[in-house]
Amino acid sequence: MTGLKISELIENNEDWIKEKLKTDKNYFTKLSKGQNPRYLMISCSDSRVPLNSMLKAEPGEIFIHRNIANQINMTDINFLSVLEYSIEHLFIKHIIVVGHYSCGGIAAAVDGVDQGLVENWITPVNDIYNKHNEELSKIKDTQKRMDRLSEINVLEQAKNLIKIPIYQRALKRKKYPMLHAWIFDIYTGKIIQQDLCFNEFIQNGLLPEDYVSYFEDNLL
Numbered sequence: 001m002t003g004l005k006i007s008e009l010i011e012n013n014e015d016w017i018k019e020k021l022k023t024d025k026n027y028f029t030k031l032s033k034g035q036n037p038r039y040l041m042i043s044c045s046d047s048r049v050p051l052n053s054m055l056k057a058e059p060g061e062i063f064i065h066r067n068i069a070n071q072i073n074m075t076d077i078n079f080l081s082v083l084e085y086s087i088e089h090l091f092i093k094h095i096i097v098v099g100h101y102s103c104g105g106i107a108a109a110v111d112g113v114d115q116g117l118v119e120n121w122i123t124p125v126n127d128i129y130n131k132h133n134e135e136l137s138k139i140k141d142t143q144k145r146m147d148r149l150s151e152i153n154v155l156e157q158a159k160n161l162i163k164i165p166i167y168q169r170a171l172k173r174k175k176y177p178m179l180h181a182w183i184f185d186i187y188t189g190k191i192i193q194q195d196l197c198f199n200e201f202i203q204n205g206l207l208p209e210d211y212v213s214y215f216e217d218n219l220l
């Protein structure tokens with residue numbers, strides 16, 4: 001789609017520096033002092049999901065972990081390090097799992113196409129597909145079925161995160177970060193917030209009773 005050459009990327013970088021310095025001549029001096037992001041986002045690696053630019057967020061505002069089909073896996077040391085660091089050292093207030101429509105990882109998980117290691121990575125998506133087969137099999141249009149699976153996947157990944165001890169410990173100590181699940185609607189550019197149904201987790205003791213009201217009261 002873009003086809004930018006390396007030389008063009010370097011030129012773009014020079015333009016970007018000029019733009020930033022035009023608005024604030026100390027921009028990079030300030031940026032170098034450290035980060036204070038309020039958000040951790042776990043997103044798909046897909047190049048069409050430009051987190052910072054689609055949210056008009058500046059450098060320093062979003063701490064990001066990306067992998068194919070935005071998986072949250074309790075044995076993924078890379079992800080767990082990001083999670084722990086963002087909670088314990090950056091004191092992020094919100095964790096947002098960001099999936100998207102037209103996700104190649106989601107489609108590959110269902111099609112069972114031989115894609116090497118990716119096939120292993122997205123096995124959990126295939127399990128989710130089977131678990132929700134009754135609902136999904138009613139959707140005859142293939143793309144719509146895959147897009148619904150993207151929605152279910154983002155909810156299931158967020159639910160995986162609730163159970164991770166690092167997150168459970170943080171909730172007991174300070175009641176945040178708050179969890180969210182989003183879908184980036186690639187057909188329109190819109191973010192669609194998914195309903196995480198926290199009540200289920202409150203009832204089984206995985207989330208505190210005032211989980212939602214605490215955030216509303218404190219506007220974190």
Ligand SMILES: [Zn+2]
Pocket residue numbers: 044045046068069070100102103104105106
């Ligand atoms: Zn994707």
